[in-house]
Amino acid sequence: MQESFHRPQGVAVSAQALQQRFGSFHALKGIDLELAPGRVLALLGPSGCGKSTLLKILAGLNQPSGGALYFDGKQVASPQACTPPQQRRLGMVFQDYALWPHMTVAGNVGFALRMQGLARAQVQARVDRALAQVGLAGMGHRQPAELSGGQQQRVALARAIVAQPALLLFDEPLSNLDRDLRESLCSEIGLLLREIGTTAVYVTHDHEEACTLADEVAVMFSGRIGQCASPQQLWGQPANAEVARFLKLGAVLPAWREGRVVRLQTDTDAAATMQVTLPEANMAAASGPSHQGQLLVPDSAIALQQAGATATGDAPTLTAHIAAQQYRSGRWRTAIALPGGEQLHTWCRERLPLHARVAVRVDATQLRWFDAAPAAA
Numbered sequence: 001m002q003e004s005f006h007r008p009q010g011v012a013v014s015a016q017a018l019q020q021r022f023g024s025f026h027a028l029k030g031i032d033l034e035l036a037p038g039r040v041l042a043l044l045g046p047s048g049c050g051k052s053t054l055l056k057i058l059a060g061l062n063q064p065s066g067g068a069l070y071f072d073g074k075q076v077a078s079p080q081a082c083t084p085p086q087q088r089r090l091g092m093v094f095q096d097y098a099l100w101p102h103m104t105v106a107g108n109v110g111f112a113l114r115m116q117g118l119a120r121a122q123v124q125a126r127v128d129r130a131l132a133q134v135g136l137a138g139m140g141h142r143q144p145a146e147l148s149g150g151q152q153q154r155v156a157l158a159r160a161i162v163a164q165p166a167l168l169l170f171d172e173p174l175s176n177l178d179r180d181l182r183e184s185l186c187s188e189i190g191l192l193l194r195e196i197g198t199t200a201v202y203v204t205h206d207h208e209e210a211c212t213l214a215d216e217v218a219v220m221f222s223g224r225i226g227q228c229a230s231p232q233q234l235w236g237q238p239a240n241a242e243v244a245r246f247l248k249l250g251a252v253l254p255a256w257r258e259g260r261v262v263r264l265q266t267d268t269d270a271a272a273t274m275q276v277t278l279p280e281a282n283m284a285a286a287s288g289p290s291h292q293g294q295l296l297v298p299d300s301a302i303a304l305q306q307a308g309a310t311a312t313g314d315a316p317t318l319t320a321h322i323a324a325q326q327y328r329s330g331r332w333r334t335a336i337a338l339p340g341g342e343q344l345h346t347w348c349r350e351r352l353p354l355h356a357r358v359a360v361r362v363d364a365t366q367l368r369w370f371d372a373a374p375a376a377a
């Protein structure tokens with residue numbers, strides 16, 4: 001029986017319950033997404049979570065085994081029918097640039113326009129404009145082999161935008177470049193996307209890249225979206241412990257709560273328990289009166305208590321030990337290990353002895369609670 005899906009209005013991309021099976025392996029297990037025109041979505045997640053598989057369905061390179069995909073309210077993919085890539089008005093940028101080595105830069109960028117039968121002068125004008133937009137004005141006569149990796153990726157970007165696509169797709173385009181170049185090109189791509197206003201989907205496993213570029217970030221795990229939100233929301237209000245762990249927001253500790261009162265063991269001594277009352281806003285992932293679950297202690301919520309200092313006010317404290325320190329830009333980035341092995345990170349002015357026992361003051365207003373999730377099907 002064919003499932004029924006709604007025809008989305010005013011949405012550039014709408015994925016409804018998308019599934020992808022490869023034989024018995026279920027690579028996408030029901031993806032729902034909506035992307036407004038001109039917005040940039042990053043697909044972020046660990047290796048093998050299904051980012052590229054989802055991008056290939058958007059590109060028309062894979063046909064979904066379930067669900068439906070709409071571009072501008074028109075269905076482009078379902079298990080029954082699939083619009084081919086060349087009819088989807090797409091621009092694509094891949095990790096390996098995929099430039100034709102025997103063509104000049106201008107030849108590469110203008111190829112699709114020539115195939116569309118545009119007049120020579122028109123092709124030239126649009127190629128020149130696209131090259132200027134990516135910072136390669138005047139380099140159209142060069143061969144790809146005469147360019148650096150970063151410049152080749154700019155050519156690929158110019159080629160993707162020159163035909164004014166309705167949707168731009170990026171598959172880890174910066175992962176072959178060194179760190180400095182990655183950072184600068186990433187901000188440039190972000191600015192360019194805002195300038196041209198094209199809807200875009202960008203696959204990456206790099207948190208910073210996702211935040212720099214995207215209006216929304218979908219964090220994926222094992223073929224599902226764990227959370228889709230703005231970078232600010234994701235970092236400030238992670239929806240579950242898996243998202244918090246993946247984003248490395250801090251330590252995620254097993255705990256117990258009754259109402260808003262959370263208790264966790266703070267030391268190897270079973271009697272040592274920290275008890276805090278969380279603000280209502282930090283309990284969004286809680287239901288029912290009491291529950292076993294996990295407490296996120298973000299790195300930003302902790303401060304090392306000076307040796308010998310007495311606890312101030314009723315700030316809760318954890319006992320931990322110094323696990324490692326690295327000197328960076330005049331300060332020590334300090335890893336603190338909690339009894340269960342989880343680590344928190346903070347900055348110190350001074351070097352501390354390795355394995356020294358320390359007390360860690362915790363700002364309870366920054367803690368977040370997650371009820372233990374039922375076992376995944």
Ligand SMILES: Nc1ncnc2c1ncn2[C@@H]1O[C@H](COP(=O)(O)OP(=O)(O)OP(=O)(O)O)[C@@H](O)[C@H]1O
Pocket residue numbers: 022025027045046047048049050051052053054205
């Ligand atoms: N054609 C295929 N046949 C069988 N399995 C596949 C196929 N394509 C992808 N897979 C599997 O589907 C899962 C998701 O793969 P995908 O490439 O989408 O992950 P990813 O999140 O993009 O990972 P990475 O960041 O490493 O590129 C993986 O387990 C992969 O092995």
